[in-house]
Amino acid sequence: MLLRTLRRTRPLLVTALALVLAGAAAPATAAVRAGSGDPAGLLQFTSAPSVAISGALQVGRTMTATVTRDSDPVADTYEYQWARLTPDDFGYLLQFIPGADTPRYEPTAGDLGSHLLVTVTAQREGFDSTFDSAQTQTVVAPGTFTSAPAVRVTGAPRVGRVVRAAVAAALPAADTTTYRWTRDGVTIAGATAATYRAGARDLGALLRVVATAHRSGYARVSAASVPVKVGLPAAVLAISAPATARAGTRTKVTLTRLARGEAWTLRMAGRVLARGKADASGAALARVRLPRAAGRRVLTLTGSYADRTATRRVKVTAR
Structure with missing residues (x-):
């Protein structure tokens, strides 16, 4: 049920009028507390209950309506109804929230920017009902995540x-x-x-x-x-070295296709022969001493990653 009113400064009157239109008994006097126009034979409460709202007014947080003072006489039961009250160009837009009929209510995205209002109705056998309302002073704020991703x-x-x-x-x-x-x-x-x-x-x-x-x-x-x-991509590097070299002598090896300043390692049969960094052109020159044992050997060049590599076969001859 929707209702607009220009009485921006007295929202409780909105509640009373809304309840009248909804078929509930609303008082003609004493604001929204005392009942009137009751069916014949029903007794009247001498005072209505008082209700207050507590809780963090945010989406996803729980608001609680508490009866702070019982009706007189004390009601058998209290019934609750939450509503949202949203300022607009014409005053306030009042909308009852379907299913929000317990003492607790968790605001949703639809309540953002609205005041919340709760009505508690006292029911007692043989008595006409009476009610009280309370609303929040500020509007519902966005919810907050309890932990970031x-x-x-x-x-x-x-x-x-x-x-x-x-x-x-x-x-x-x-x-x-x-x-x-x-x-x-x-x-x-x-x-x-x-x-x-x-x-x-x-x-x-x-x-x-x-x-x-x-x-x-x-x-x-x-x-x-x-x-x-961010590191270098996989690449095939290059080694330039003599096909044949004498064991135990120093041999010149040229390394290319490296990145500028890239760290490199040159090995033979698992043994490190030299380490260094490439120059601005991505090249390096190494003079390495070959193993003393003769035979066919493999020079292995590794750059800054294991998939940046090159090999070169060298026949090592006896001195």
């Missing part, structure tokens, strides 16, 4: 690879979760999915994802992941 980046953060936002759910559960990826703190245009493929522009940058939980009637909440550094 925890988020982290999973997958290998490397150029050409796909990483994913792994989210631990917020409480209460979100209706939807949105994503925003950043590179060195700057939002990446169009990167709003739960996954992201790192590109060449991301190389060496710190990648982070921000997850935002949304729920109807609630203030949204966001959480950011720990940033991860």
